[in-house]
Amino acid sequence: MTAETVEHAGVLEIVAGDRPIREVNQEIRAAVAAGRDVVVERPMSRHNLAVALSGAGSVTFRGSVGYYCGGLSNGGRIVVEGNSGWGTGEGLADGHITVHGNAGMSLGAAMRGGTIHVKGNAGPRCGVAQKAGNIVVEGNVGYSTGFMGHGGRVICLGDAIGSVGDSLWEGSVWVAGEIRTLGVDAKVITPSAEEVAEVESLLSGLGVDAAGCDWKQVVSGQKLWYFEARDAKKWLMI
């Protein structure tokens, strides 16, 4: 334990500041793996904080974080009290990330499980190449949200800016607000009552009131699934 790290009422307090990121992460990782709760002061928008967490503990950042916060984790609970940068929760296999502010580009890129919950807005390419898991954004999402998603859900309670659900495989983008433009080979369907119940239950578990939302579910038109001449015009748009 370094001078910057103290224990207070059972919670480990770490000061990130300008310390080597490897050292800060080692302390976070060890504590979360041991099921403990950690608070990180002065995260200073540093990149790669809380990468590769496992275990049942939690870490709270008292401020904003940079790129890839929580990236490649397969456990733990992360709370960012400020904003988060690009690729938050990228490659997440399991675990839970909450961002109180806004999240940058490529939120939850290629994630394979777990939940990411952003209370503000998310940038472009939210849920890009997502394989599984849930991304919940209470505000708006940027262009190309869900781009080439394989599975899982992006759930947006605000508006989706443009090119929504571009080139999806089997993932889906749920939008309660306005869909400005759809991406290539994306279509809007009305979700089944069962699926709506599932999403509402997920949201209520996160303390998000989604009662009365007019859900639009964006899914793949499946025209890009095969190389065929009749879809040549679609292909030319990619």
Next chain:
Amino acid sequence: MADDLSVRNGQQAAEELIAFGDGADAARPAGITSSYAEGRSSRWQREVIADIHAKAQLGRYQLRGFSTFQRNLPTFDDLVFQPATMTRLPLEGYREQCDTTTVLGDGLGKAEKPITLDIPIYIAAMSFGALSATAKAALGRGARKAGTMTCTGEGGMLEEEREENRTLVYQLTPARYMVDLEHVRRADAIELVVGQGAKPGTGGLLLGMKVSERVARMRSLPQGVDQRSTCRHPDFLGADDMAIKIEELREATDYRVPIFVKMGATRPYYDTAVAAKTGVDVIVLDGMEGGTGASPELLLDHTGVPTLAAIPAARRALDDTGMSGKVKLVAAGGIRSGADVAKALALGADCVMIGTAALMALGCNSPRYIEDYRKLGTEPGACHHCHTGLCPVGVATQDPVLSERVDVEAASERIYRFLTALTMEATLLAKACGKSSVHNLEPEDLRALTLEASAFTGIPLIGADKPFSW
């Protein structure tokens, strides 16, 4: 009148003398035919016409596997070694040692476990999906026997290949199939793929016939779709972002394994200079001769830089940025023999990868199951139908019956022997040049046979003893 007639008769007689008459073509020396009689044009060749007919039917570009068919590419054959004579001493070919140990990831001191290979050659990234599970297992086992490694390719980490390989490079391609903490931590090196030589600037391609249940599950895809992967990574764009991504990967692997970046050769000098500043341990540069399981045909033939030209440019970039020795350079693309290996090392590569040649050692294009080649409209020695998934020898297929045609043990033995033969060839040349390590091969050991090769490699033109320059 009489004069007129005699003139005409004279003309007729001359025509008869000049003309060869019927069967003239048959009377030509063997192998020489009249392009006029055959309707052959130097511009509208048969394959050009067939290509137009195919595209007129398909309404899209043609796809195929294998590698470039581009004519007149410069090759390693444009260079020759100049063994030791009066000014240098050779080593005994059969008695004296030539070290082939190759270390990757030791230069920056960032990775705690650099990779040590017994030979300067490893097996290039070819995915499970592009290749059968039996082929992947055989490559892994053969590489292990030869003291070297393989790379997963795009389709995730196959259980069989992890078990067979002692050392395994795990690829993070833009599609990020199966990339999570568990798999990243089972890798001995992580490779960020920015591009590949066969089709730089584009993502992976795997046609539906090869997207089997298992392939689909590993890639999180619907079974049977024509998979096209993205060309850009989902969570970084330029080199500055990539540097942060590399730090993330070091964090995720606890600074244990080396990080590689793989690029197709397009602007090898500038791309290498930029890549070397991102904090990677190893740069893998893939020339345009690099193979692929499936690609738009025009990318294979009309994009990229040949390996021969790419290596000296990349080495120059590392020298100019002070990164030679710190960042290692792996070269790939069209390496066929130990002579190619030795020439690549002499030009500046620290290590080489073989892909297509390794598949041939497995059995690709071998003269067996002739009927199955014919069904594809091809024959052994000319097959390039990897994209169809109907590989007659079971290498580039997901068909369970065809896959069984790769006898893993026998095929792995051939891989081992081929790698041994390549290494022996490379050391034979190195020892003749007086080198006690293959890594001591240098540009001075080479001369260029052509002006072009001399101009873009900086190797002296044969006989002139100085590089051709303009």
